[in-house]
Every structure is written in structure tokens, then in C-alpha cells.
Amino acid sequence: MTRLIATQVSRRSVLGAGLATAGVLAMPSILRAQDKSLKVGVYGGYFKKSFDEHVFPDFTKATGIAVESVAEPTGEAWLVQLEQAAKAGQAPADLSMMSQTSTLKGQSTELWTPLDTSKFKHYGDLLPRFINKYPDGRVAGIGAVAWWITLVSNTDVYKEAPTSWAAFWDKANEDKLGLLALASNSFLLEVTAKTFMGGTNALDTEEGLNKAFEKLAEVKPNVRLWYRDEAQFEQALKSGEIPMGQYYHDVTGLAIADGFHVRTTFPKEGGIQDSGNWVLSRASTKVDEAHAFIDYMSQPSMQGVMSRKVGTTPTLKKEVLDLTPAEFASVSSEIEPIIPRYDLYTSKADWINQKWTELIVG
Amino acid sequence: MRREAPKSFADYTPLLFPGVMLVVFFVVPFSTMIAVSFFKRNPAGFYTPDFVIDNYARFLTTFFAGVLGFSLMLAVLVAVCCVSIAFPFTYLLTKRSRRVQTLWLVGLLSVLSLSEVIIGFAWSTLFSQTAGITNLFVALGLMDKPVALLPTFGAVLAGMIYQALPYTILVLYPALVRLDPTLLEAARTLGASPVKAFFNVVTPALRNTIVATLIMVFVFALGSYLLPQILGRPRHWTLSVLITDQAIYQSNMPFAAAMAVFLVLISLALVGLTLLVGRRENAL
Numbered sequence: 224m225t226r227l228i229a230t231q232v233s234r235r236s237v238l239g240a241g242l243a244t245a246g247v248l249a250m251p252s253i254l255r256a257q258d259k260s261l262k263v264g265v266y267g268g269y270f271k272k273s274f275d276e277h278v279f280p281d282f283t284k285a286t287g288i289a290v291e292s293v294a295e296p297t298g299e300a301w302l303v304q305l306e307q308a309a310k311a312g313q314a315p316a317d318l319s320m321m322s323q324t325s326t327l328k329g330q331s332t333e334l335w336t337p338l339d340t341s342k343f344k345h346y347g348d349l350l351p352r353f354i355n356k357y358p359d360g361r362v363a364g365i366g367a368v369a370w371w372i373t374l375v376s377n378t379d380v381y382k383e384a385p386t387s388w389a390a391f392w393d394k395a396n397e398d399k400l401g402l403l404a405l406a407s408n409s410f411l412l413e414v415t416a417k418t419f420m421g422g423t424n425a426l427d428t429e430e431g432l433n434k435a436f437e438k439l440a441e442v443k444p445n446v447r448l449w450y451r452d453e454a455q456f457e458q459a460l461k462s463g464e465i466p467m468g469q470y471y472h473d474v475t476g477l478a479i480a481d482g483f484h485v486r487t488t489f490p491k492e493g494g495i496q497d498s499g500n501w502v503l504s505r506a507s508t509k510v511d512e513a514h515a516f517i518d519y520m521s522q523p524s525m526q527g528v529m530s531r532k533v534g535t536t537p538t539l540k541k542e543v544l545d546l547t548p549a550e551f552a553s554v555s556s557e558i559e560p561i562i563p564r565y566d567l568y569t570s571k572a573d574w575i576n577q578k579w580t581e582l583i584v585g
Numbered sequence: 586m587r588r589e590a591p592k593s594f595a596d597y598t599p600l601l602f603p604g605v606m607l608v609v610f611f612v613v614p615f616s617t618m619i620a621v622s623f624f625k626r627n628p629a630g631f632y633t634p635d636f637v638i639d640n641y642a643r644f645l646t647t648f649f650a651g652v653l654g655f656s657l658m659l660a661v662l663v664a665v666c667c668v669s670i671a672f673p674f675t676y677l678l679t680k681r682s683r684r685v686q687t688l689w690l691v692g693l694l695s696v697l698s699l700s701e702v703i704i705g706f707a708w709s710t711l712f713s714q715t716a717g718i719t720n721l722f723v724a725l726g727l728m729d730k731p732v733a734l735l736p737t738f739g740a741v742l743a744g745m746i747y748q749a750l751p752y753t754i755l756v757l758y759p760a761l762v763r764l765d766p767t768l769l770e771a772a773r774t775l776g777a778s779p780v781k782a783f784f785n786v787v788t789p790a791l792r793n794t795i796v797a798t799l800i801m802v803f804v805f806a807l808g809s810y811l812l813p814q815i816l817g818r819p820r821h822w823t824l825s826v827l828i829t830d831q832a833i834y835q836s837n838m839p840f841a842a843a844m845a846v847f848l849v850l851i852s853l854a855l856v857g858l859t860l861l862v863g864r865r866e867n868a869l
């Protein structure tokens with residue numbers, strides 16, 4: 224037994240030494256990267272694939288910090304997991320992409336380590352709406368990426384592109400739509416308010432919200448799928464099974480590039496602009512590495528790479544970016560966006576959720 | 586063989602391991618859930634330890650009663666369908682040669698290796714308009730044009746029966762294999778047809794097994810939350826879907842826990858009722 228262990232150890236160390244030598248000769252950056260590492264949570268699917276391909280390898284090359292990417296689910300699932308894990312002193316990911324509502328919710332338990340903005344060279348160039356602060360002014364999250372939810376359709380079924388969100392209410396589209404299943408990720412109340420009630424300010428009062436719910440109820444007969452999982456709708460949209468709906472502009476753009484017969488349209492009322500922050504779990508010990516990563520991601524050149532390769536909207540001022548007007552237009556639109564009312568999903572969360580569930584299930 | 590009643594503490598030691606497992610993996614998590622169901626929900630964040638009954642109060646509405654009723658109905662239907670398909674099937678299977686039986690059982694076991702996600706997406710493709718089985722019917726001249734068979738109640742039911750059937754067969758199999766063949770021979774000698782013997786002798790002899798299997802499939806089907814989402818419309822969503830929504834998407838753990846406790850209590854009550862009725866009938 225003793226002999227066996229001894230042999231194993233020596234063999235492993237020989238192997239290790241061999242690998243190390245090969246590493247020094249071939250890829251010095253990877254070897255250095257072993258000392259410093261960072262677990263980064265990004266939305267699974269296309270997003271993670273794009274980050275693994277276009278972002279993480281270059282970051283490791285530039286800083287020597289190895290990145291392990293973790294696929295995180297959208298919605299609040301990841302927030303719940305991070306919170307539960309942090310209570311046990313664990314961090315399934317050090318840095319995560321986190322939606323605005325989830326960032327606000329995480330603030331209430333101090334889930335996010337406040338960030339030292341002096342370490343970000345381009346902090347001053349960030350658009351103010353991409354800096355998420357605790358009530359006392361400490362920075363909880365820095366804009367990671369911004370994206371659009373637009374009106375998508377299958378080009379085989381719809382030869383003409385729809386021009387307005389009102390297409391969802393068109394009786395001709397009975398049983399043809401795929402919409403997100405939750406109030407807080409579909410932002411359909413905001414869409415209703417902008418399309419029929421003059422703007423999202425109409426949702427300030429409970430009366431306005433009730434009106435929006437009533438109007439939204441008219442969409443129900445047209446909806447074939449209320450989806451929680453992106454893959455469920457994407458597949459059906461590509462095949463034409465469910466030919467219209469709301470979906471992410473970037474992912475649809477990537478599907479178009481892959482040759483699928485789909486299109487994404489900015490309706491005349493505006494696309495929905497949502498965004499995610501980089502947030503650092505309080506259970507993480509990789510504070511320096513996390514700051515280095517956010518700093519790296521907030522460079523104008525990286526924001527340009529993201530726009531070109533992943534199709535997301537930059538979080539920095541337009542002036543500092545290296546995007547051509549055509550490139551900028553492909554990830555954004557001149558039409559005024561619909562900005563979600565994140566405040567509603569923390570202040571009136573349960574009331575809205577209950578009304579919403581009764582609306583679609585009942 | 587006479588079984589000695591356990592006398593000393595040492596005689597109970599074999600129970601220690603399952604006992605500990607039960608405490609660690611059932612009693613502790615379930616107690617935590619009950620505790621959380623009374624915690625106070627903070628809509629802007631998570632929850633704080635407290636003792637409030639708001640979470641239960643919110644559940645007591647006709648809306649949730651409707652969803653609960655649908656979930657129970659669906660689970661009962663899945664259980665009844667599974668057992669009525671699996672019982673005759675398993676009975677016939679036990680009459681085949683050893684080799685045939687092994688092949689079938691291995692096939693059924695391999696179905697168990699599929700996850701709910703794979704089953705859901707496979708059935709959604711099978712039932713789709715663009716790539717589904719109706720295209721095959723059109724090619725065979727049985728239909729004019731392909732149609733979508735989902736989202737429908739039938740699709741949900743089919744998916745859930747498919748998922749639960751292997752378990753049903755594997756639970757029924759040991760009892761049917763061990764069934765005393767002389768019972769059947771006696772029935773046949775006395776002039777019963779094979780069908781009559783099956784219904785009048787085999788089925789009553791295995792009454793308790795059938796009831797136990799029904800309960801197992803019922804409980805299994807009650808927890809399903811993915812298939813109703815993939816194959817059904819929102820009105821086919823089970824209570825488990827809404828529990829997931831609260832726990833995962835609304836981070837409202839107290840309400841999710843309250844709903845889960847309610848679901849467990851109702852299903853325990855139903856199981857208890859079934860056993861009670863069974864015992865009374867046996868006594869007659």
C-alpha cells in the first residue's frame with residue numbers, strides 16, 4: 224500500500240513537472256494565470272459562448288488572470304442561488320452579470336461588495352444609468368452590457384416586417400406569439416403603457432396599472448407560448464412554429480448571422496432596453512481580480528468588441544467609442560427606448576406578480 | 586422461521602443508518618421549509634425570520650384553489666392512466682420468457698436515464714406542426730395538413746404518462762412475478778377464461794400493490810413542473826410551476842414554502858384517505 228502511494232505521488236510529480244516545463248515553453252500566460260483566477264457568471268447559451276470565445280481569452284492574456292465562466296440562468300434564479308450560497312460563505316461565481324431588479328434586491332441584504340471606482344480608468348465615461356448605487360452612494364454594480372428586447376418575427380411566415388408593438392394585439396395573429404412569462408422580465412406592462420397609454424409614467428398609479436393589465440389581457444388569445452426558458456422560444460421562432468414574439472435583439476442577430484429566417488425589428492414605440500451589472504458577491508475573496516476585470520471590460524475598445532462580436536449595446540458614452548455609425552446602428556436605434564420601470568418590481572413586486580399570474584393562468 | 590422481537594438496543598442498530606438518513610435528508614429540510622413558510626417576506630429583498638401567517642392567507646383564494654385542484658386532478662389522471670396501462674402490460678410481460686423480460690426491463694430502465702428536459706423537448710418536437718408526427722400522417726394520407734398538437738392538455742398528459750410509466754412497471758413487476766401461478770391455474774380449471782381470470786383473480790389478489798403503485802405515481806406526478814410548461818398552456822400549469830415562479834423568479838421563499846407545505850399536506854391527506862378506505866373495504 225505504502226509503495227503504491229509512493230509510486231503514484233512520484234509519477235504525478237513527474238507528470239506535473241513535465242507539464243510545467245511544456246507550459247513555460249509554450250504558453251507562459253496560462254501558467255501565470257494559475258496563480259490568479261476569477262469565476263465569472265454570464266447568461267448561458269449564446270452569451271456565454273460569445274464571452275468564452277471573444278472576451279475571456281484576451282483578458283487572461285492581458286492580465287494573467289484565468290477566467291472560469293459559469294453559465295447562469297436569467298431571472299432571479301441566480302440571485303437566489305448567490306444569496307443562499309453567500310449565507311454559507313460560498314461564491315458560485317465571484318462576479319456575475321445581474322439584472323437591474325436583481326441588483327436592487329441584492330442590495331437589501333448587502334449581497335454586493337461595494338466597488339472601488341478609483342480602480343476603473345473609464346469610470347467617468349460610463350453613462351450614469353449604468354452605475355448602480357446603494358442608497359448611501361456606494362457603488363453596487365457597474366454596467367456590464369445593455370441589450371434590447373425587440374419585436375421578432377419569422378421571415379418565412381411574415382414577409383413584411385411588423386412596425387409596431389400593436390401587432391401583438393392584432394386579431395390576425397391569433398395563437399402565434401411567444402412572450403416572456405413574467406412581468407419582471409417581459410416588461411409588457413411598460414410596452415402596453417408606451418403603445419396605448421402615452422408612456423410608462425401611466426404606470427405610476429394603481430389605476431394606471433389596472434388599465435394596463437386590462438389592455439394586456441386582450442393579447443392572451445394571441446399567445447401560444449409564455450416562456451421562461453429562452454431556448455424554448457428561440458427554437459420555435461427559428462422553425463416558424465411560433466412565428467412572432469418578443470426576444471433579445473442580440474441573440475436574434477446572431478441567429479440571423481447563422482442563416483436562420485428570422486428578423487428583429489425596433490417598433491416605432493421603441494425597443495425595450497434592459498441592462499445588466501457586474502456585481503461582486505460578498506462571499507468572494509477575489510476583490511482585486513474582480514476590479515481588474517470590470518476595468519478591462521469598461522474600456523472603449525472592449526465595449527466595441529462586445530458590440531461587434533456579441534451584439535450588445537455599449538455602456539459608455541458614444542463619443543469615446545471606436546464604433547462606426549453603421550456598427551452603432553446595428554446594436555442600437557435612434558428611436559427612444561422603452562426603459563423598464565425597475566422600481567415597480569421591488570416596490571409593488573407581489574401585487575404585480577399576483578395580478579400577472581392571474582391574468583395569464585386564469 | 587420465527588422472527589424474534591428486538592430486545593436490546595443493539596437489535597435496533599440496523600435501523601440507525603436509515604434513521605439518520607431520514608433525519609438528514611427529510612426531517613431537517615422539511616422542517617426548514619415549514620419554518621421559512623412563516624417568515625416575513627420583504628418584497629424589495631428576501632425574507633426575515635418571523636412568525637406571520639400572511640403567506641398562508643395569500644394562498645387561500647379561489648385562484649390558487651383552482652390551480653391546486655387542477656394539479657391534483659392531473660396527478661390522479663396520470664396515476665390512473667399509468668396503472669391501467671402498466672398493470673396488464675407487466676402481467677403479460679411476466680408470462681414471456683426470461684430473455685424477453687430482461688430485454689424489456691433494460692429498455693425501460695434506459696428510459697429512466699432521460700431527464701425531464703429531454704423528454705419535454707422530444708415530445709414538443711414530436712407534437713410540433715413543423716416537424717411532428719402529423720407530418721407522417723400527412724405523408725401516409727391520413728391527414729390533409731400537419732397541425733400542432735401542443736400546447737394542449739393531451740400533450741401534457743402524454744408527456745407525463747411517458748415519464749411515469751417505467752417507474753410504474755418497475756414497481757409492479759416484482760409483485761406480478763411472485764404471484765402464485767396456482768391461483769390462476771385453479772381459476773382456469775374451474776372454467777374461467779384468461780381475461781376473466783385476470784380481472785377476477787389476479788387484480789383482486791394484487792389490490793394492495795395496485796393501490797400502493799397508484800399512490801407512488803400520484804406523488805411522482807404531483808411534483809412535475811417542467812412538462813406542463815413545455816407542453817401546456819398557462820392554464821395547464823401545476824402548483825409546482827407557481828411554486829418555482831415564487832422561489833426562483835420572485836425570490837419569495839416564504840410564499841413558495843407555504844405553497845409547498847400546503848401541497849404536501851393535501852397530498853398526505855389524500856394518501857391517508859386512500860389507505861383508510863382500502864383498509865375498511867378489506868375488513869368487510
